[in-house]
Amino acid sequence: MKPASSITRVFTALLVVCIIAIPLTARRLNDMRPHATLQDVLYIKSAKAARYVSLGYTGLAASIYWTRAVQYFGTKHIERDRRYELLEPLLTLATDLDPQLTVAYEFGSVFLSQPPPEGAGKPEAAVALVERGIQRNPNRWRLYYYLGFIHYSERKDYAAAAEAFERGSRVPGAHPFLRTIAAAARQKGGEYETARLLWTSIYETTEDKLIKKTALMRLAALRVDADITHVESLIRRYYEQFRQYPTRWNQLIAAGYLQGVPADPLGQPYKLMEGGRIEVADPDSLPFITKGLPPGRDADYVPPPKSQP
Amino acid sequence: MTSRLYHIAFNTFREAVRDRVLYNLVFFALLMVGSAPLFSTISIGLERIVLVNLGLTAITLFGVVIAIFIGIGLVSKEIEKRTLYTVLSRPVRRWEFIVGKYLGLAATLIVNAGFMALGLFAAVLFVQRSLGMQDTYILIALYFIVLQFLVIIAITLLFSSFSSPLLSAIFAFGVFVIGNFADDIRGFASLTEGVQRWLITAVSYMVPNFGSMNVVSQVAHGQGVALGLVAMNTLYAALYLLAALSGAILIFEKRNLK
Numbered sequence: 365m366k367p368a369s370s371i372t373r374v375f376t377a378l379l380v381v382c383i384i385a386i387p388l389t390a391r392r393l394n395d396m397r398p399h400a401t402l403q404d405v406l407y408i409k410s411a412k413a414a415r416y417v418s419l420g421y422t423g424l425a426a427s428i429y430w431t432r433a434v435q436y437f438g439t440k441h442i443e444r445d446r447r448y449e450l451l452e453p454l455l456t457l458a459t460d461l462d463p464q465l466t467v468a469y470e471f472g473s474v475f476l477s478q479p480p481p482e483g484a485g486k487p488e489a490a491v492a493l494v495e496r497g498i499q500r501n502p503n504r505w506r507l508y509y510y511l512g513f514i515h516y517s518e519r520k521d522y523a524a525a526a527e528a529f530e531r532g533s534r535v536p537g538a539h540p541f542l543r544t545i546a547a548a549a550r551q552k553g554g555e556y557e558t559a560r561l562l563w564t565s566i567y568e569t570t571e572d573k574l575i576k577k578t579a580l581m582r583l584a585a586l587r588v589d590a591d592i593t594h595v596e597s598l599i600r601r602y603y604e605q606f607r608q609y610p611t612r613w614n615q616l617i618a619a620g621y622l623q624g625v626p627a628d629p630l631g632q633p634y635k636l637m638e639g640g641r642i643e644v645a646d647p648d649s650l651p652f653i654t655k656g657l658p659p660g661r662d663a664d665y666v667p668p669p670k671s672q673p
Numbered sequence: 674m675t676s677r678l679y680h681i682a683f684n685t686f687r688e689a690v691r692d693r694v695l696y697n698l699v700f701f702a703l704l705m706v707g708s709a710p711l712f713s714t715i716s717i718g719l720e721r722i723v724l725v726n727l728g729l730t731a732i733t734l735f736g737v738v739i740a741i742f743i744g745i746g747l748v749s750k751e752i753e754k755r756t757l758y759t760v761l762s763r764p765v766r767r768w769e770f771i772v773g774k775y776l777g778l779a780a781t782l783i784v785n786a787g788f789m790a791l792g793l794f795a796a797v798l799f800v801q802r803s804l805g806m807q808d809t810y811i812l813i814a815l816y817f818i819v820l821q822f823l824v825i826i827a828i829t830l831l832f833s834s835f836s837s838p839l840l841s842a843i844f845a846f847g848v849f850v851i852g853n854f855a856d857d858i859r860g861f862a863s864l865t866e867g868v869q870r871w872l873i874t875a876v877s878y879m880v881p882n883f884g885s886m887n888v889v890s891q892v893a894h895g896q897g898v899a900l901g902l903v904a905m906n907t908l909y910a911a912l913y914l915l916a917a918l919s920g921a922i923l924i925f926e927k928r929n930l931k
Contacts, residue, residue: 369926371766371768371922371926372923372926375768375919375922375923375926376919376923378915378916378919379916379919379920379923382912382913382915382916382919383916385912386878386879386909386912386913386916387875387878387879389905389908389909389912390855390878390882390885390909391878392905393882393885393902393905393906393909394856394859394882394885396899396901396902396905427861428854428857431857431860431861431864432857432860434860434864435860435863438863
């Protein structure tokens with residue numbers, strides 16, 4: 365075999381070095397401009413213009429805008445940002461370009477409706493988005509389900525929630541649990557069991573990791589609120605019996621009110637504070653809780669962002 | 674060697690000028706200066722944004738089209754006209770021929786972009802009546818556009834070293850389009866899992882990331898560009914064009930020209 369010339373060897377070596385260095389440099393570039401795509405996403409704000417620019421390939425353009433909406437939400441979510449200005453226009457663009465993109469109505473409405481920093485805190489916009497989805501896709505029972513869910517969970521409008529679930533249950537092929545949820549929302553709106561039923565169904569039916577995680581956090585928060593309500597009632601009974609608040613869990617256990625030290629869903633024991641008040645050990649790890657928060661910190665408190673490695 | 678490279682590059686440049694490539698400059702200048710007064714009628718405060726966006730985008734697209742359509746003929750035309758044999762019969766190495774051709778087309782495009790930039794600045798001056806600090810950022814955007822040209826010429830040369838001119842043009846234009854969506858490909862990767870995710874991520878890092886060299890919108894809004902990004906983009910473009918040129922040279926070295 366003829367030996368390779370020096371030119372071949374030099375350029376082969378150069379090619380190999382460059383091929384190794386290119387992805388590393390590209391990665392570095394990507395880290396240097398993590399938000400560039402997200403800041404630039406709205407060159408085009410109207411679906412009509414986007415349709416022209418995409419040369420009619422609206423399905424692909426919609427997928428790109430939906431991907432950008434997810435990235436935008438994900439980035440803001442990690443940063444614990446309270447402002448999600450571009451989320452609504454991005455979702456509108458994606459769904460206007462592809463009206464059958466039901467995933468954008470479903471998950472997009474959850475992203476929009478949740479209170480900041482978990483979401484954009486725009487339940488009315490979320491309702492409008494899903495209603496548009498229903499208008500365009502009347503046979504997708506999941507859309508009614510998400511509509512009812514937003515009415516129930518974020519707007520606390522239990523009658524509207526029940527109506528949405530009932531409308532969904534009439535769609536051919538709808539999941540039977542819609543009837544159960546509709547009845548529960550109608551009869552026991554605002555009760556712990558109904559909320560738990562709703563979030564459990566969300567957890568079990570979604571395949572999206574982020575939504576699953578949110579459902580788990582919501583279920584954990586519901587349990588914390590229910591636990592603390594229950595234990596506070598026990599403390600009140602203890603006070604009526606002994607005319608003083610317990611200062612240690614052992615006192616409640618010794619008096620037969622508790623079997624052991626109560627703990628939150630993360631396994632961390634609740635803290636028994638002065639005056640019979642209860643606090644969770646780490647409120648930052650339990651978003652959505654309304655009880656067990658330290659004094660001066662309400663449910664809307666936003667913890668400082670975690671430092672990035 | 675330097676003299677040989679210079680002569681090949683200069684001839685390539687001269688040939689491009691003779692091909693009336695630079696006629697697009699007249700068209701561009703007319704487009705920019707002629708349409709500038711129209712921008713004020715679009716919306717209050719949007720004139721500069723629209724003008725800079727339109728100008729820089731036009732410079733990019735004109736340049737890329739020129740880079741691809743001249744780039745595909747750099748080697749094939751020489752073979753077709755049999756002038757390549759005359760060149761290679763002299764003490765000129767094949768790699769020198771490729772690098773010289775590359776430099777010649779790069780010079781053509783840099784001159785082209787420079788003149789178009791003058792047209793753009795004239796239009797900006799017409800609209801604003803003066804130039805400010807924020808207008809200097811346009812130069813950075815122009816620099817990034819030139820980097821894109823340098824990469825796309827190398828890619829076109831690589832394709833034309835083993836493929837027909839038409840296919841080379843399609844491939845090169847395809848890479849340009851995909852490269853502008855590299856961030857989106859990475860976004861798609863983040864929505865998948867396992868091997869699929871790995872593969873899509875690998876593809877997103879292997880295609881040229883033209884998105885990182887696109888700061889048109891940013892400078893249109895008068896925002897600056899970090900020097901770190903300028904340095905990293907320069908390094909990235911250098912690596913990419915060196916890889917593509919090396920590939921082209923290696924293929925051309927092995928090619929049977931008989």
